[in-house]
Amino acid sequence: MSGSTCASTPLPERQPLPRVDLRQRQIGLGPVVVFGASNFPLAFSVAGGDTASALAAGCPVIVKAHSAHPGTSELVGRAIQAAVKQCGLPEGVFSLLFGSGREVGQALVTDPRVKAAGFTGSRSGGLALWKAAQSRPEPIPFYAEMSSINPVFPLPAALAARGKEMGEAFVASLNMGAGQFCTNPGLVIAVKGQALDAFVAAAGEAVKASGSQTMLTPGIFEAYESGVKGIADSGKAREIARGSKGDGPNQCQTGLFVTAAQDFLDDEALQAEVFGSTSLVVECADAAELKRVTEHLEGQLTITLQMDDADLDAARELLPTLERKAGRILVNGWPTGVEVCDAMVHGGPFPATSDARTTSVGTAAIHRFLRPVCYQNLPDALLPEALKQDNPLALKRLVDGKRES
């Protein structure tokens, strides 16, 4: 049991009616199912952020291990099992299930005893489980982190001043982990011209120099190949460069394509996530067309601005739209790399996630698995510790709008 607590104290003399004693705390929703992600066997899997935040909220956790790393899953699961025992917690606080098909996942999400679920993975997988969760007689919160192409906006002054270096740094981010980051920069949006050409040329050289990397699973590799083929065959994107391709299985070949803004606006398929190290540059005629492309974007985990001081007005003009489109906005960095802290948001509007009100990384993630309960006029002996009059847990409670110290 944890989370914020507050109280509204009695006002016995209030007219026309007195106020009673009201106290509120947050309690866990109940058993939570966690679907481990394929791409982060530690941070987003058995003992990842979903599990940590659900346990912190006071919820028992049932993990469905990802079939991409059953061995790691078991090792981590046994470590948690030992920790549960060492802490004297009930055994049922943590369970780990294996199963490669969809049956186990569907059965978990539709079990009436399960009260919430967290998922990191593909859009199709996430939506299928989300639908199952919403079709129950009692629907439950289902937090799916699904797909994001993490647009990067190189603004004019920055592009003119450092297009070449920016192109190289961009490809370094694109290639990280063979592009298998949820926050991989899959889209670049800029106004066309010499400065953008220099960026594209430098990025193209860096792509050509990119060595082949082994992807995590045959399924991810096949989806990547099919996604790249979709861009190539769309008739609306021209290939700038491809990296080298190794001989082994599941070899990821980096790719860079360019498309015209109008073609991007006309073809929804060009917004589909290609999970891996391929990116698409959208060339806009001017700032007005760039604005239209921005408005047209689906929800994202991140949006990145590359800007210099002279770009400030352009950035200010874009910001309100960017805030509506993404959970995290970055300046002069790259979206890969997610800090675990209070201020982090790893979430965003649909289809980046199924619930933009939350984050799956950082301390705010606990709120996904809590609900408030109000206690009216309970005798002190019956109140939970967190709400007793003399505050035995020494919590910083909000009492009549003021925080206890």
Place this chain on the structure above:
Amino acid sequence: MSGSTCASTPLPERQPLPRVDLRQRQIGLGPVVVFGASNFPLAFSVAGGDTASALAAGCPVIVKAHSAHPGTSELVGRAIQAAVKQCGLPEGVFSLLFGSGREVGQALVTDPRVKAAGFTGSRSGGLALWKAAQSRPEPIPFYAEMSSINPVFPLPAALAARGKEMGEAFVASLNMGAGQFCTNPGLVIAVKGQALDAFVAAAGEAVKASGSQTMLTPGIFEAYESGVKGIADSGKAREIARGSKGDGPNQCQTGLFVTAAQDFLDDEALQAEVFGSTSLVVECADAAELKRVTEHLEGQLTITLQMDDADLDAARELLPTLERKAGRILVNGWPTGVEVCDAMVHGGPFPATSDARTTSVGTAAIHRFLRPVCYQNLPDALLPEALKQDNPLALKRLVDGKRES
């Protein structure tokens, strides 16, 4: 724009990687649709808690007026319109639509520009609109407050000490507003015996003495009559008393029935909300059967304990189950009457509401219409006012886990 803000300051020397500058604030989800309730033309309608919390979150509001009080709705809507003008806000910040069928509501909830909705009303109406909201290409939060029978538990010592007075006070709460409160006490659960008999006898006398009251609409009256008939015809409940019935239209006749715990457990229909002043007493053989009945309950807005000091152990034993079943737990009061304050929870597990993580009354209601955005390494000139370094809005921000004063 409002809500809590926080920051995680840079740690440039951290190993193995530095921490960047991260700041978080909450922004409005976007346009919100509010469905006015039939039963509270002020508190839960055009200018009710849903509208207030959505506006406070920075969201434009479109109200679908309830057809039960179009005149009141228009008067209140015009007052808001004048206020919007007086405050110099854009006209589109508030709209009011009329329409008696389902078309307007469905069209509003499925419009891609709408980003959330609040609803107070029946379970069937709420679920239909909830389903429409979840079936959109981009699903949206739909906060439906739907149905609750607000169980009352008279515990043994309290029942023995003051069963008669309790029975009379219970019927006074039952009759409030012809029973048309979301928090009307529609169920009493207790261990059978002389003390409960005295409570039932006193309540029965009070019911017989209850005058007829005019219900809000013909539809509500018909649903009430049909609900009472359902209990009477179930073959599982015995009528204790009915109040008098007036000659005018839509006259609500108070009712009191008693059923055996096993019959209640066997027949789900006895848990259906009867919106109006009829209540059902569930007689349990002992504390163990009472526990089974409690576990069997659906989600509720409120649960009330009537208890004396000698009931403390019994109350402690029940409390963890009650917390899982309801949004608000009361001792020695009656659930009708909902204070607007920080600590209030007017919400609860399904089917009381579609989302137990929230409340529709009190200051916490604003969180339903907010989502977090994280800003990474933004220059101060680009940061929103709420997050600028020198804190021009003088907010109490959480910085590295400590609150600014």
